[in-house]
Amino acid sequence: MIRNKYVLYFFRIIVGGVFIWAGVLKIIDPLGFAQSIANYRLFPAWMAFFLALVIPWIELICGVLLILGLFPRTSALVLSLFLFAFIVLIWISILRGLDIDCGCFGSFSRRVDYTLILVDGILFGMSTILFLSSVRKKV
Amino acid sequence: MRIRKLLYETALILLASVLVGFSSHIPLIKRYFQGEFRHGFVSLEKFPSMVYITLPEAEELFQERSSIFIDSRTEDAYNEGHIVGAVNIPYEKFNEFFRDSIFPLEQTLVVYCDGTECKSSTAVAKLLYERGFRNIKIFFGGWAEWIAHNLPVSEGNDTK
The missing domain is CATH 1.20.5 (Single alpha-helices involved in coiled-coils or other helix-helix interfaces)
Structure with a gap:
């Protein structure tokens, strides 16, 4: 397990920064994000609408908390769960042959493909390490 | 704990x-x-001129014959039946079916899919917007509402 505090701080900046950026871009265009959720064709329209209002704020709040070092275990855990869910969602979409934008970064979103899973996988690894390292620190 | x-x-x-x-x-x-966003989510900042229309509005545009109807359902669904004169551009095969030269950019396009629960009409409308079309209307009642009112339909591909 990585213990180096500088490496962990670097991970916090990267993961937290990515989620702050992603959250802000979605907050300024909630309808665009709602449509991105709907495009996955897994959720009813009403659910896509309300998820689009809440998810960006979870991302933003957890990103800020992670960088500030407040609730570090919880924010890292929530972001790890998010990333895991994104990876599963993208994978399902690829298997279903959907040619859609991921909706991850508002209008800067890219098409759903395997490289996106790789990027999310790296972020998932970082946030999981952050979660586990903060658990160990408390022992 | x-x-x-x-x-x-x-x-x-x-x-x-x-x-x-x-x-x-x-x-x-x-x-x-108040009833908005039940049929799709169009961001007015990104797609300022895109509007959802009801059956009477779609019927009026159909009668005027100045608009082109775009059927965003699958080829099979389209061949089984579609609004008379509609052009098939399935969302999943947009690039394959869309040809830049088909319509002038100022053309009014009315996009529809199965009905209120489908999403492909909004998705295709956005892709058309990205290609430069600005007069785009989404008929959210779609095919289901059109046939429920016994409006003109045809089978096969009547655009070839």
Whole structure:
């Protein structure tokens, strides 16, 4: 397990920064994000609408908390769960042959493909390490 | 004890997100409960001229014959039956079916799919917008509402 505090701080900046950026871009265009959720064709329209209002704020709040070092275990855990869910969602979409934008970064979103899973996988690894390292620190 | 703290903090973050998310978008939520966004979510900032239309509006445009109807359903569904004169551009095969030269950019396009629960009409409308079309209308009642009112339909590909 990585213990180096500088490496962990670097991970916090990267993961937290990515989620702050992603959250802000979605907050300024909630309808665009709602449509991105709907495009996955897994959720009813009403659910896509309300998820689009809440998810960006979870991302933003957890990103800020992670960088500030407040609730570090919880924010890292929530972001790890998010990333895991994104990876599963993208994978399902690829298997279903959907040619859609991921909706991850508002209008800067890219098409759903395997490289996106790789990027999310790296972020998932970082946030999981952050979660586990903060658990160990408390022992 | 530690898990309880984790759950407590997670609940706190979720609650804060719900409160801030809902309170910062009260006008949008009001519009939702007034009946908007049940058929798709068009961001007016990104797609300012794209509008949803009802059956009477779609019928009027059909009667005027100045608009082109775009059927965003699958080829099979289209061949089984579609609005007379409609052009098939399935969302999944947009690039294959779309040809830049088909319509002039100022042409009014009316996009439809199965009905209120389908999403492909909005998705195709956005792709058309990205190609430069600005007079795009989405008929959200779609095929289901059109045939329920016994309006003119045809089978096969009547655009070839």
